[in-house]
Amino acid sequence: MAEFFPLLGDWLWWVAAGLLLFLELLAPGIFFIWLAFAAAVTGLVDIAFDLPWQAELMIFAVVAAVSVYGGRRFYRGPANEPEDNPHLNKRQYNYVGKSYTLKEPIRDGRGRLSIEDTMWEIEGPDLPSGARIKVTAIDDMRLIVAPL
Numbered sequence: 001m002a003e004f005f006p007l008l009g010d011w012l013w014w015v016a017a018g019l020l021l022f023l024e025l026l027a028p029g030i031f032f033i034w035l036a037f038a039a040a041v042t043g044l045v046d047i048a049f050d051l052p053w054q055a056e057l058m059i060f061a062v063v064a065a066v067s068v069y070g071g072r073r074f075y076r077g078p079a080n081e082p083e084d085n086p087h088l089n090k091r092q093y094n095y096v097g098k099s100y101t102l103k104e105p106i107r108d109g110r111g112r113l114s115i116e117d118t119m120w121e122i123e124g125p126d127l128p129s130g131a132r133i134k135v136t137a138i139d140d141m142r143l144i145v146a147p148l
Contacts, residue, residue, distance in 0.1 A: 013043030013056070034071045038064035092120070092138050099134045099148055102127060106145075113143065 020036035042060040045051065051059075095115060104112050106127045113122045113133075124133065124145035137144040 010046060011043075013039045013046055013060075017043060030071065030075055031068065034067040035064050037067050092141065092143065095120075095135045095143060096138060097135065099132055102129050102131045102133055105129045105131075113145070 017036045017039035020032045020039055024030075024032040024036065038060050041063045042056055045059055046056055100113060100115065102111065103114060106122065106124055109123055109126065111122045111124070111127075113120050121142045122133075122145045123139065123142050125147060127133065127147055132148040133145040134148050135143045136146050
């Protein structure tokens with residue numbers, strides 16, 4: 001690649017890796033870091049073997065594809081779900097099966113319920129305030145309730 005960028009010479013892949021790491025800092029999303037890794041690996045191969053620029057680009061493309069695929073699979077996998085708190089960031093699922101007392105009535109199938117200083121929209125049969133209810137399901141951010 002030195003013939004295309006004579007000022008950078010053998011440092012081209014290291015500069016590319018640095019720029020990609022800088023892009024990762026500007027736009028975090030765990031994507032550019034894998035491309036930076038591929039550029040660094042290509043830089044190491046370029047130091048070890050004096051390959052033509054076509055081979056260097058091919059090595060970069062293959063290592064980039066493998067590292068992006070592997071990195072995405074690693075970070076997205078279900079193994080990263082916490083076992084001690086499976087409803088982390090989905091706390092409405094912790095309320096299913098629990099019973100509460102209505103402070104406001106349910107009218108026309110809709111109402112509100114205060115749980116732990118948070119007001120939740122609820123859906124269920126019309127009930128007066130003071131009635132005991134049980135959360136039976138979740139519909140997006142709405143709790144589905146039934147009378148006890």
